[in-house]
Amino acid sequence: MIQLAVFDMAGTTIDDGGAVYRALAEAVRETGATVAPSDLQAWMGTEKHAALSALIILGGGTATPELIDAAYSRFATILAENYAARPPKPLPGIPETLTALRAAGIQVALTTGFTRAVATGILDGLGWRIGAPTADNTVSIDALVCGDEVAAGRPAPYLIHRAMERTGVVDVARVLTAGDTVVDVQSGINAGVARTVGVLTGELTAQDFADAGFSRDSHQRVSILASVTEIPAHMNDK
Structure with a gap:
């Protein structure tokens, strides 16, 4: 049982209206890396610092600890803005x-x-x-x-x-x-x-x-x- x-x-x-997907993609793009939809989907559901690190590398960037912290901060900000506009x-x-x-x-x-x-x-x-x-x-x-x-x-x-x-x-x-x-x-x-x-x-x-x-x-x-x-x-x- x-x-x-x-x-x-x-x-x-x-x-959440896809807010996580959009925030994650935007945070990665702001670092200068590209985001392939298949890579984004593969890393959805994972811990977000790990997801950002992987996506930045997959998109041609260099995932330094400082960059990951900054990208996560932007992810959290973008997500909060999305949730304020359309609450989950x-x-x-x-x-x-x-x-x-x-x-x-x-x-x-x-x-x-x-x-x-x-x-x-x-x-x-x-x-x-x-x-x-x-x-x-x-x-x-x-x-x-x-x-x-x-x-x-x-x-x-x-x-x-x-x-x-x-x-x-x-x-x-x-x-x-x-x-x-x-x-x-x-x-x-x-x-x-x-x-x-x-x-x-x-x-x-x-x-x-x-x-x-x-x-x-x-x-x-x-x-x-x-x-x-x-x-x-x-x-x-x-």
Whole structure:
């Protein structure tokens, strides 16, 4: 039985209008490097300092520590401006799904490549909280794990394992994880969890996942679903 569901934020549970993609691309271009869409997609879902470093190098730049710090500062500024112009909102059906999972006794954790400051700002803007459910039906989660709180971001398994640590779940066979990028799926596999779900609410199509080697039949523990909202109905799939 699944005891913990670990979900990505932007593109998986939260609709940010593609703001992360735009901010990341703009921050890289401002360093003088080019950004290929395929490279940008490959590094989405990863910790953002690592993503900026890789993208700058792939785009012909030199990723010095000073440049990465400056690029991250610009990324954070651009993202904040994008979010101010178009605040993130829950993807359709997500609040109800998170509430239903917790009501069924399944803990819910969110993970992200953002820093803690950015991630908590998003949750505050949504009116979501970390902690026990409340009588006023405020959306709540059991844990939040951010990219600046682990040794390495996705595709490393540490975000998931830290979510297990914070929720007291010790058996990976009791964990399900979902995300909208290839590295989200790779992270779930690397973590050894019971179920890993790729969802189509972000920028990727089912064919994109298939091209990366992930389809419904590609891996015993991997599923591709339209949305996190479909997960409760597939919770006991083998």
